[in-house]
Amino acid sequence: MISDFAALRIIGWPWAGEPEDPAWRDAMGAHPQARPARVVEQHRSGYMVAEGPGEGFTVESLPEWQRPAGYRKGSSSAEQRAAVGDWVLLEGERIVALLPRRSAIKRGAAGEHYKQQVIAANIDTVLVVCGLDGDFNPRRIERYLLLVHGGGAQPVVVLTKADKDDSDVQAAVAALVGVAGQAVPVFAVNAKDRDSVAALQPWLQAGMTAVLVGSSGAGKSTLTNTLLGAEKMKTADVRESDARGRHTTTHRALIPLPSGACLIDTPGMRELKPTGEEDLAEGGFADIEALAEQCRFRDCRHEREPGCAVRAAIQGETLDSQRFANYLKLRDEVAGAADRLATRLAQKGDAKVQGKAPGKRTDDRRGRH
Ligand SMILES: Nc1nc2c(ncn2[C@@H]2O[C@H](COP(=O)(O)OP(=O)(O)OP(=O)(O)O)[C@@H](O)[C@H]2O)c(=O)[nH]1
Ligand SMILES: [Zn+2]
Numbered sequence: 001m002i003s004d005f006a007a008l009r010i011i012g013w014p015w016a017g018e019p020e021d022p023a024w025r026d027a028m029g030a031h032p033q034a035r036p037a038r039v040v041e042q043h044r045s046g047y048m049v050a051e052g053p054g055e056g057f058t059v060e061s062l063p064e065w066q067r068p069a070g071y072r073k074g075s076s077s078a079e080q081r082a083a084v085g086d087w088v089l090l091e092g093e094r095i096v097a098l099l100p101r102r103s104a105i106k107r108g109a110a111g112e113h114y115k116q117q118v119i120a121a122n123i124d125t126v127l128v129v130c131g132l133d134g135d136f137n138p139r140r141i142e143r144y145l146l147l148v149h150g151g152g153a154q155p156v157v158v159l160t161k162a163d164k165d166d167s168d169v170q171a172a173v174a175a176l177v178g179v180a181g182q183a184v185p186v187f188a189v190n191a192k193d194r195d196s197v198a199a200l201q202p203w204l205q206a207g208m209t210a211v212l213v214g215s216s217g218a219g220k221s222t223l224t225n226t227l228l229g230a231e232k233m234k235t236a237d238v239r240e241s242d243a244r245g246r247h248t249t250t251h252r253a254l255i256p257l258p259s260g261a262c263l264i265d266t267p268g269m270r271e272l273k274p275t276g277e278e279d280l281a282e283g284g285f286a287d288i289e290a291l292a293e294q295c296r297f298r299d300c301r302h303e304r305e306p307g308c309a310v311r312a313a314i315q316g317e318t319l320d321s322q323r324f325a326n327y328l329k330l331r332d333e334v335a336g337a338a339d340r341l342a343t344r345l346a347q348k349g350d351a352k353v354q355g356k357a358p359g360k361r362t363d364d365r366r367g368r369h
Pocket of ligand 1: 219221
């Protein structure tokens with residue numbers, strides 16, 4: 001099957017032609033009649049995919065992805081099913097294989113049963129968008145960075161509205177010192193201005209895929225329009241009083257940019273919850289974890305204990321108390337999710353043992369003969 005790699009490239013195919021990754025070559029070699037396509041929307045019953053810019057089309061998913069929720073035996077976990085951004089192989093209008101995932105943004109979905117959801121796959125860049133107006137919130141940025149960390153995508157903090165008179169860029173950047181400590185670039189921009197936004201180009205190269213996260217009114221649509229170089233998405237005028245825009249983002253799942261990169265817009269990105277696998281030290285709080293190691297007591301809770309290095313740092317104003325409060329809050333959330341994840345894995349283990357039981361009995365019977 002000859003694929004149109006130029007068309008695929010526009011929607012984020014990572015190579016100029018045939019895949020350079022041996023695992024991808026093997027997967028494609030196993031289905032010589034199939035052609036690659038990218039998942040742009042996930043539905044209950046199937047998927048919308050695209051083979052290039054323009055309209056997507058619905059396809060049938062692999063039978064093992066269609067089993068109803070709760071079907072245990074042999075059911076594939078959500079992680080093995082295709083998600084938005086995944087590359088799949090098609091034969092006709094049918095998915096025959098999932099190509100190896102290069103990165104994933106996951107979310108823990110709390111509920112009766114712990115579930116993990118892949119919100120977007122094969123993302124190179126996560127633009128964490130936050131306005132420098134009343135929307136500015138370093139805690140929210142820390143949260144996004146923690147949740148995105150470890151998934152294989154590079155986060156880039158984009159502070160919009162730097163052109164506004166009431167925006168204090170220096171104070172904002174200073175408030176992000178803990179963030180800047182990790183390898184996360186921070187840019188203050190006017191999202192309406194093309195030259196200002198040009199600084200983001202290294203993270204939006206041909207074949208790359210980016211997503212934008214940030215609260216309503218942060219400037220995601222404005223930034224998208226400027227990157228597109230055209231007024232393609234509707235933006236609402238922000239209500240000055242509460243710095244929130246109305247919800248007007250037109251849903252378009254996959255947006256090719258003139259730079260050669262493409263943007264994925266998927267509703268799941270709007271609400272990120274920890275999966276329980278996050279690492280607070282790696283995910284942006286290395287400074288606090290290092291401080292905690294200097295406390296006199298190993299199990300210091302950083303409350304009233306003597307010799308507490310964390311409280312000393314807060315008093316000495318080398319650690320922001322709000323940043324520390326956010327760290328504690330996120331640590332609790334991650335621990336809660338980790339507990340639910342452990343319970344879920346234990347339940348799965350039980351189900352497997354039960355599933356194997358009949359086979360064991362047969363062996364026992366044989367043994368008795
Ligand atoms: N002056 C200035 N205004 C901006 C900038 N970025 C966004 N705005 C304005 O802020 C308002 C909200 O921006 P949007 O782009 O709609 O925000 P959004 O993040 O897409 O919001 P949702 O669609 O609700 O998620 C609009 O009135 C924009 O014109 C900026 O860098 N400078
Ligand atoms: Zn302590």
